[in-house]
Amino acid sequence: MNDFRKKLLLLLGLVVLAGLLIAGLAGGMLALGLLLLYLAILAFVTGAAWLTYTRVTTRKRPRGDD
Numbered sequence: 001m002n003d004f005r006k007k008l009l010l011l012l013g014l015v016v017l018a019g020l021l022i023a024g025l026a027g028g029m030l031a032l033g034l035l036l037l038y039l040a041i042l043a044f045v046t047g048a049a050w051l052t053y054t055r056v057t058t059r060k061r062p063r064g065d066d
Helices: 003-057
Strands: none
Touching: none
16 A cells, blocks of 8 residues: 555544544534533423422412411
8 A cells, every 4th residue: 555545544544533523523512502401490390390389379368268
């Protein structure tokens, strides 16, 4: 194998490795973003449910309702 082909294969290997690294980082960022979105939705739903629950259960009753 001549020198030019070796250099070409080495360069191609480096490009593939760099592409895999970038794809892995992008996938990790995407997974982290989806996790944060899920946690934000969960916190919102939990907070809304808690506020609704406390508003319903702490409603002031009329005096003659005992």
